[in-house]
Amino acid sequence: MEEKGDINLGQTDIETRAETGNGGTKVRISLDEATGDFWIDNGLIALSEIVGEGEFEVDDVLNKLVKKLVNKTGTKKIYFDIDENKFKEYDVSNWMWPANKFIKSNPSPNKVLITKKEWNEDKETYKGIIKTSKESISINIPNELKERISKETNKQKSDIEIFLEPPKYNITLKIDNKKGICYICGTASPVSEGKQWMYPFLVTPNKFGNFYSFSRRGIYLCPRCALAGLAGYLAWMYAIRGKDYMHIFMFHSDMKTLLNIRKGIVRRMMSESENKSRNVPMEFYGEYIHETTLGLLFSVFSQLRSKEDGDSEIMELLAELDESLSNPINEIKLYAISGKPGQGFNMNAYREFSKISALYSLYKKWIGILEEKFPEESSINLLNRIFEQFYTYKNRKTNTIWRDKISWAIMEFGDPFIHIESYLYEGIGNEKEENRWGLRKGTLHVFNLYLKEVLKMEEKYAKILAGFGHELGGTCAEKDEMGILYSLRNAKNIDDFLKVLNDINFKLEMRVNEELLKIDGEKIMGQPWIRVKTLLSIYAMNSYLWEKKKKGGA
Secondary structure (H helix, E strand, C coil), rough: CCCCCCCCCCCEEEEEEEEEECCCCCEEEECCEEEEEEHHHHHHHHHHHHHEEEEEHHHHHHHHHHHHHHHEEEEEHHHHHHCCCCCEEEEEEECCCHHCCCCCCCCCEEEEEEHHHHHHCCCEEEEEEEEECCCEEEEEEEEHHHHHHHHHHCCCCCCCEEEECCCCEEEECCCCCCCCCCCCCEEEECEEEECCCCCCCCCHHHHHHHHHHCCCCCCEEEEHHHHHHHHHCCCEEEEEEECEEEEEEHHHHHHHHHHHHHHHHHHHHHHHHHCCCCCCCCCCCCCCHHHHHHHHHHHHHHHHHCCCCCCCCHHHHCCCCCCHHHHHHHCCCCEEEEEEEEEEEEEEEEEEEEHHHHHHHHHHHHHHHHHHHCCCCCCHCCCCCHHCCCCEECCCCCHHHHHHHHHHHHHHHCCCCCHHHHHHHHHHHHHHHHHCCCCCCCCCHHHHHHHHHHCCCCCCHHHHHHHHHHHHHHHHHHHHCHHHHHHHCCCCCCCHCCCHHHHHHHHCCCCCCCCHHHHHHEEEEEEEEHHHHHHHHHHHHHHHHHHHHHHHHC
């Protein structure tokens, strides 16, 4: 028979529960009823995977979601069971990381408070006050447990707190009896006042607004959108690093396509990621939203390419990507949100990317040109390394601002070359001599293809610029004449550009190709003069840096 205070601890699992008081209230889950909101629709997909489609009791669905969102941490703590008059262990749990940045419904278990003064007395029986009932209780605490209790329950407070039950994680969903209008789907139904756990980017009107800035008297969601909002934490993709940054991603399209994306790509990628800071693989990532988004898309594209002859979901996705090139009405979108995590989440960027199909088409062409030029290497790895390279490392800190700007330009099908030029001159160009290098193998092949396919520059002109730039950089390296390269880079108008070409002709005794001297208004070679200047500057500096490396024995 066990004595009072026996330290042969029993075992109690942590409990999860949902408190609603909405007994009998039904909710209909159907993938034929999209809301048009990226977070809620992704949540509906995740919700359908948990409970299926049909009508369900709100309380039952909420309970299943809470259980999915609460994870054991791997540690154990103790509480005092009044009925059995003994200490027991329970598994410590928390809301799934990093959903716990947004779900702040934390347990408040009943507890006994023992004053610091009494606790410091050398004895085994201590009197405490039960917090809820204010009743006095005596607890037998063996010396073997005192140190553990201090560590687990004190947390630098004046009183010792001893739980009388395991913490029960719960979420309260209160649904009004009167009908209202759901702010997400527009349905007239009984509604619940919006909380952050329902939709992580909502705040109350007294916090100065949100996505729905017209709301002044509160935000209300129907039961379906509230539950789908909670399920959204099971559907998101994220990258997070401590308190530095957090990026959140969700695809969106019609529900059929979204379901195929979830089943064919996202869920498989999640199963492959073992990194706590990212729940899906990313080919490269960093502090900024565009670079991480492109790294995620490259990972998605490599999955698509490796499964092009695979299962039905992948085949349907590929067909939809091809179709949207000519009919963009159902184009797949990617929503990206970035901010700094802390006690909560401070959002500083919200982006929608809607040219996924065209980017995948370009990706396949890049892979093709790299396979042709470098058949002995993995073209996918080579392409990833090409885009990953645009960073500098100084004073133990990585600066990826150039990679972010280049990624932004690529995803918007703009001009990345001004940022590549900046990287070569301001990034690598400012490094110590021994740390400088030119662009990685295959980079010029990839960006020359982009120049031709996206910016529509004739291939013959690109070859003229590449050839002349390579010769110019080599000559500057041989004669230690970097000044002309910086003059070329800093040219602010056509007259400045022509002056630099004149210096190249006379100071370096190099013949300037006559195509560079044919000026048509603000254009040269059919392109804006600034682009021609930038391309020549890139080719020349890249050649210069590699020639210097060769001379240094690298």
